[in-house]
Amino acid sequence: MENKEEFLTEVLIRVQRNYVHMVEIERLTKDMADSLSRNDKESVELLLKMRGEEMDQASTSKHEIQTILEAMDGEDQKKLRSxxxxxxxxxxxxxxxxxxxxxxxxSQTQQVLSRTINLDKVLNSKVAGKESFYQATS
Incomplete structure (x- = not known):
């Protein structure tokens, strides 16, 4: 990649991909809440697996963005990180x-992530109670 526009285009592709994965993670988390309210443990297990796969793909996108960032010049890298x-x-x-x-x-991805974390906190607390991951980190 030779110029700033090429770097930005490649990052944009990955940011879009990451956003799609985060929206899917949010949807799967909502579906898990519905399944838990119906006490449908099989669906919860399937949804957890699907959500994990989406998280892996989102992580890959973020790693690719980091790799591109590392190849950029100082000021352009600072702007993009910002x-x-x-x-x-x-x-x-x-x-x-x-x-x-x-x-x-x-910005939209951060909003989706925030909503998903809040929903996940509620779900985790319902399922794990005092043993909740979020109880240990508070």
Missing amino acids: WLNGENGKKYEPDSFESRKIAELS
Whole structure:
């Protein structure tokens, strides 16, 4: 990859992919909540497996983004990290279509992740009670 636009295009592809995986993780987590409310343990187990696969794919996308970031020059790398972290316009204003989409999708991904974590906390507490993962980390 020779120029900034190529790097941004490759990152955008992976950010979009990661967003799709995160939305699917959220949907599967909601489905797990429904299955738990029906006491359908078989569905919960299947959904947990499916969610784990989505998490693995999201992790792969994030790793690919990190690899691209490491190949970028200092200032461009700082800008991209800023947009990926949802710091839109605070220090670096997105200056192209790709950078604006990266910033937008990164922000939306963080919102999806936040909702999913909140739902997962509720589910985990219902299932594990005092042994909940979230109880140990609070």
